[in-house]
Every structure is written in structure tokens, then in C-alpha cells.
Amino acid sequence: MKYTIEAKNLGRVYKTYTKKEGIINSLKGFYNRQYTEKVALKNANLNIEAGKIVGLVGSNGAGKTTLLKILSGLIYPSSGTATVLGYEPWKRDNDFLKQISILLGQKNQLWWDITPRDSYSLLTKIYDLNETKAKKRVDDLAQLLQCTSVLNTQLRRLSLGERMKMEIIGSLLHEPKVLFLDEPTIGLDIVAQNSIRNFLETYVKEFQPAIILTSHYMDDIAQLADQLLLISQGEIVYDGDVEHFMQKTDLKKKLIYRLKNSTEEKEIVFNSQQLTQVLSDLSKAGEVADLKVEEVDFEEAIHRFLEAESGAR
Amino acid sequence: MKKQFTAFWKRNLALANLAVVTNLEYRFNFIIDAFVQPILSVGIELLLWIAIFKTVDATGLIGGFGRDSYLAYAVWAPFLGRIAISWMYEAMMVEEVVSGSINTILTRPLSFFEYYMSQTIGYKVITTMFSMCVPLGASYFFKLPVFYDRLPAAFLLVIYYLFLVHTMSFIVATLGFYLTRVRSFTLLKNLSLMLLGGELVPIDLMPKNLSELLLNLPFSSGVYVPLAFITGRGDWELLYKGFFNVTWGLAIAGVVSYILWKRGVREYTGTGA
Numbered sequence: 202m203k204y205t206i207e208a209k210n211l212g213r214v215y216k217t218y219t220k221k222e223g224i225i226n227s228l229k230g231f232y233n234r235q236y237t238e239k240v241a242l243k244n245a246n247l248n249i250e251a252g253k254i255v256g257l258v259g260s261n262g263a264g265k266t267t268l269l270k271i272l273s274g275l276i277y278p279s280s281g282t283a284t285v286l287g288y289e290p291w292k293r294d295n296d297f298l299k300q301i302s303i304l305l306g307q308k309n310q311l312w313w314d315i316t317p318r319d320s321y322s323l324l325t326k327i328y329d330l331n332e333t334k335a336k337k338r339v340d341d342l343a344q345l346l347q348c349t350s351v352l353n354t355q356l357r358r359l360s361l362g363e364r365m366k367m368e369i370i371g372s373l374l375h376e377p378k379v380l381f382l383d384e385p386t387i388g389l390d391i392v393a394q395n396s397i398r399n400f401l402e403t404y405v406k407e408f409q410p411a412i413i414l415t416s417h418y419m420d421d422i423a424q425l426a427d428q429l430l431l432i433s434q435g436e437i438v439y440d441g442d443v444e445h446f447m448q449k450t451d452l453k454k455k456l457i458y459r460l461k462n463s464t465e466e467k468e469i470v471f472n473s474q475q476l477t478q479v480l481s482d483l484s485k486a487g488e489v490a491d492l493k494v495e496e497v498d499f500e501e502a503i504h505r506f507l508e509a510e511s512g513a514r
Numbered sequence: 515m516k517k518q519f520t521a522f523w524k525r526n527l528a529l530a531n532l533a534v535v536t537n538l539e540y541r542f543n544f545i546i547d548a549f550v551q552p553i554l555s556v557g558i559e560l561l562l563w564i565a566i567f568k569t570v571d572a573t574g575l576i577g578g579f580g581r582d583s584y585l586a587y588a589v590w591a592p593f594l595g596r597i598a599i600s601w602m603y604e605a606m607m608v609e610e611v612v613s614g615s616i617n618t619i620l621t622r623p624l625s626f627f628e629y630y631m632s633q634t635i636g637y638k639v640i641t642t643m644f645s646m647c648v649p650l651g652a653s654y655f656f657k658l659p660v661f662y663d664r665l666p667a668a669f670l671l672v673i674y675y676l677f678l679v680h681t682m683s684f685i686v687a688t689l690g691f692y693l694t695r696v697r698s699f700t701l702l703k704n705l706s707l708m709l710l711g712g713e714l715v716p717i718d719l720m721p722k723n724l725s726e727l728l729l730n731l732p733f734s735s736g737v738y739v740p741l742a743f744i745t746g747r748g749d750w751e752l753l754y755k756g757f758f759n760v761t762w763g764l765a766i767a768g769v770v771s772y773i774l775w776k777r778g779v780r781e782y783t784g785t786g787a
Contacts, residue, residue, distance in 0.1 A: 266784075267784075270617075276783060276784045293620065305617065308617070314535075319532075324622075326524045326525045326528040327528075
């Protein structure tokens with residue numbers, strides 16, 4: 202079978218400067234720098250077909266973004282090989298770049314001072330697209346994402362959720378065959394998260410791109426991904442079915458809240474199924490001024506899952 | 515091939531347009547850059563030359579040129595100097611590399627060099643269109659010695675020189691792949707260019723050996739050569755030499771920037787320095 206994305210023994214090592222505290226060590230470091238090597242990714246193997254969404258899950262620093270950056274051509278690997286659509290990504294061939302898109306949830310990729318429509322017009326020229334078709338595509342995507350009304354507002358004046366929708370339209374304008382989504386719903390409220398999830402689900406069914414999705418929200422992965430890659434300390438430790446992982450893992454959530462007239466943030470750790478009960482208990486505790494729900498440490502959940510898996514064998 | 519050429523021009527015109535739109539968005543910044551800074555520099559230079567000419571001997575000449583010739587130089591030099599130097603875009607390029615926001619460009623089918631080159635040209639063209647009315651008006655009003663028919667050729671050299679300036683900015687920006695703080699390089703480079711380009715003092719007033727050396731370097735083509743050409747201190751031969759010097763300067767800077775870029779992106783971690 203011909204895969205859209207293939208990687209074999211992919212690895213990346215970062216070299217970082219280390220210095221002990223104090224002025225003497227600063228002076229020593231001025232002429233004699235000490236470097237240490239940190240393995241961000243080792244021996245990663247993966248095969249991804251067109252039309253599949255692959256969820257890439259791991260804790261902070263596990264190597265998710267490094268893998269995305271290598272596959273999108275942003276950085277070179279230290280070892281191994283990879284091809285995306287038949288190209289070596291880090292060679293950044295223009296024909297390759299015209300067929301991929303990377304969306305980094307915490308970074309703006311459209312132009313801050315101009316309207317999204319102006320940005321799309323510029324992207325139309327950068328990707329050498331047909332202008333009429335590109336305009337229609339913007340309108341269609343904006344309709345799907347329900348954000349047509351803000352297309353002519355400067356990007357810097359938009360809310361985070363609206364900006365993310367604009368970024369998504371920008372990343373899909375050239376109909377990429379491969380899409381790398383790094384935390385596309387980070388920082389968004391539940392309504393915006395749902396809206397983006399639903400949109401991506403519809404989009405993949407219609408256009409069949411291969412997508413690698415990283416997210417701190419397991420809900421993103423559960424709803425969207427066909428295949429799951431678990432990454433821990435730079436290694437892909439599981440490549441398999443999302444449902445299997447969800448069934449076997451007791452993924453806990455954390456409800457962080459603050460009561461009215463209090464500055465102290467409190468938290469309750471609970472199982473997903475207990476949400477209704479937790480909210481009911483919370484409403485009895487007093488008037489809630491602020492609350493948010495977060496996933497609890499992935500590393501621990503992955504560890505528990507792997508232990509259960511090896512026990513089952 | 516023709517399609518690629520058309521796409522190239524469309525893309526670069528759109529980027530130049532982006533620079534114009536973005537900069538006109540920040541009106542005060544634009545007014546300060548296009549008018550206030552060069553006008554202040556002109557004021558300082560005029561006062562300096564008027565004071566110098568009060569002490570001049572009976573011939574009324576310095577280095578073979580009279581008061582009006584120096585006043586013309588003083589009126590034009592800061593404005594040409596604004597075109598032939600890159601502060602803002604170089605700072606933006608450095609920031610892109612150091613902060614990692616260059617990722618957006620690296621994952622799109624266009625080069626970092628081209629992206630900023632087109633914007634620099636777009637910005638310089640719009641700035642020039644507005645700001646040049648000041649030296650033109652002053653030269654006309656005070657009847658300063660200016661060959662107006664030479665202006666297009668002189669501006670052509672300045673624009674050509676801008677490619678060299680941009681390539682040097684590109685070199686400084688690529689240093690961001692290796693070093694965390696490279697902003698001091700911009701200051702060092704630009705102050706050197708102001709001196710070597712003749713913006714502060716006309717090169718023909720410098721000691722003979724030094725002025726000969728500077729006239730054989732490409733940096734004089736940013737301010738001194740075009741200015742000497744339009745004020746009559748130099749002729750067509752000087753202008754042609756300016757074009758020649760910029761060409762070999764571009765060749766050397768091009769090779770250096772290519773090597774630094776190739777090695778830099780290999781080292782790049784995708785998160786900035």
C-alpha cells in the first residue's frame with residue numbers, strides 16, 4: 202500500500218547550552234560553553250494513509266511538535282528517513298509545500314494588520330491559485346465555520362475563536378493533501394472547540410486529506426481521530442485504535458474553579474462519566490465565578506494504558 | 515516557464531502591496547520615518563555646513579565645491595540615506611528567525627529572502643514617493659545645484675543598491691539561527707554603512723587613500739555616488755562604477771548569505787534561537 206506519510210527510525214536530537222548558577226560559572230561559560238544533548242524524538246516509525254486523521258497524543262515535551270515539524274519540513278531530522286507525498290519534507294520543495302499545511306494553534310499565520318480577506322488574497326498569489334475559485338472556497342469554508350461576518354475585520358481585532366477559524370480557512374485555502382494541526386483548539390471555549398471539531402470532521406469526509414492532529418483535549422482525538430499515536434519521551438509507544446485506548450484508559454479530568462468573593466482557585470479531579478455529579482456538587486458549594494475543565498496528565502494515563510496492555514498480553 | 519514568471523510577479527507585487535498597506539496603517543510611524551527623521555538630519559547637516567562655510571577662506575570653496583553644493587548634499591543625503599538603509603525590515607527579519615515566527619514562511623512556497631525583499635521595495639517606493647517632495651521642493655526653492663534630468667538614473671542605482679542592503683540584512687537575520695541576540699549587528703552594520711556610504715560626510719572630503727578605497731567599495735553607491743551624480747560632483751563614469759561595485763558586492767553577499775542560510779536552517783529547531 203502507498204502511504205501519504207511514511208517515516209522510518211526518525212530521530213531528532215537538540216543541543217542545548219547548560220550553565221550552573223552564579224557569576225563565576227557565567228564567566229566560565231563565556232569562553233567554555235558546555236552543551237548537552239536532548240533526545241526529542243527517537244526511532245519513530247509511522248505510516249499514514251490519505252483521508253485518515255491521526256491523533257498524536259503525549260505530555261508536554263514528549264516529542265509531538267518535533268515530529269510535526271520534521272514532517273512539515275520545518276526542521277531536519279538527526280536520523281532516519283521520512284517521505285510525505287513522496288517528498289523529503291525538509292528539502293522544502295515548492296511542489297511539496299503547495300500540498301501541505303501546518304496550523305500551529307498558538308501562533309498567528311495570517312497577517313495581523315490586514316483583514317482575513319486581504320490575507321487570503323495574498324495567499325492566493327503565494328500558492329498561485331485561481332482567484333475566482335479561491336474566493337469561492339473562502340466563502341464556502343467561512344459558511345461552514347459560520348464566520349462570514351468577520352472576514353473583513355482586521356485580524357488583530359478578532360477574538361481568539363474567530364482568529365482560529367480564520368487561520369483554519371487560510372490553511373485550507375489551497376486544498377492541502379496533508380494537514381498538520383498542532384493544538385488547533387487550545388485556549389478556545391467549548392462552543393468554539395465543538396464548532397472546529399465538527400468542521401474538521403465534515404471537511405475530512407469531503408476532501409480526504411491526511412491529517413496529523415495533536416491536542417491536549419482528548420475529546421478532540423476521540424471525536425476526530427481514526428488512528429492514535431501515543432508518544433512518550435520521544436518514542437512512539439502505541440500505534441493503534443483510538444476506541445481501544447479510550448476503553449482501556451481511565452482518562453481523568455480536572456475541574457478548576459473559583460467561587461465568588463474568593464481569589465483562590467480550587468480543583469476537583471474526576472472521571473469523565475462523573476461530570477454531572479461534580480457540577481451538581483459544585484453548585485451546592487457556592488456561587489461559581491469562574492471554571493474550566495482540563496485533561497489530567499497524559500503521561501500518567503499513557504503509562505497506565507501501556508501497563509494494562511502488557512498485562513493483557 | 516511563462517506561468518512561473520507571471521506567478522512570481524503576481525506574488526511579489528502582492529507582497530510589496532502588503533508592505534504599503536501595513537505601513538500606511540501605522541500613520542505616525544510612517545510620518546516619522548518618511549519625514550521627521552530625515553528632516554531633523556537635514557537640519558543638523560545644514561547647520562553644520564553653514565557654520566563650516568562661515569570660516570572658509572576667500573575662495574569660498576571646500577574640496578573644490580562651494581556652499582550651495584554642500585547644502586544640496588546636506589538636503590539630499592538624509593533622504594537618500596533613508597532609502598538606502600534597512601532598519602525596520604531588518605529588525606522584522608531578525609525577529610522572525612529569533613522568535614521562530616519564520617515557521618509561517620518556511621512552510622509556504624516562497625522564500626524568506628523574496629518575502630522581505632518585495633516588502634522592503636514596496637515600503638521604500640511608497641516612502642520615497644512621499645518624502646522626496648521635501649528635497650525636491652527645497653532644491654527648487656533655494657535654487658540648489660541639482661541636475662534634475664539625472665534623478666531617474668540616480669534612483670535606479672539606489673534601488674539596485676537596495677538589493678545589496680537587503681542581502682546584508684538577510685545575512686544579519688540568518689545569524690539569528692546561530693546566535694540568540696543579533697540586534698547589535700544591525701546597529702553596527704547600519705552605522706558603518708552611513709559612514710562608508712558618505713551619508714555623514716561626502717567621500718571626496720575624506721583623505722585621498724580612504725576616499726579612493728571607499729569609491730571602490732559598493733557601499734558608496736547608496737548615497738555618495740547617486741548624490742554626487744545629481745549634484746554634479748561626479749559624472750556618468752562614477753555612476754557606472756557604482757553599478758559595477760554593487761554587482762560584485764551582491765555576488766559576494768549572495769554567496770555568504772546562501773551558505774549561512776543553508777547551514778542555519780539545518781541547525782534550526784523550529785522554535786527560534
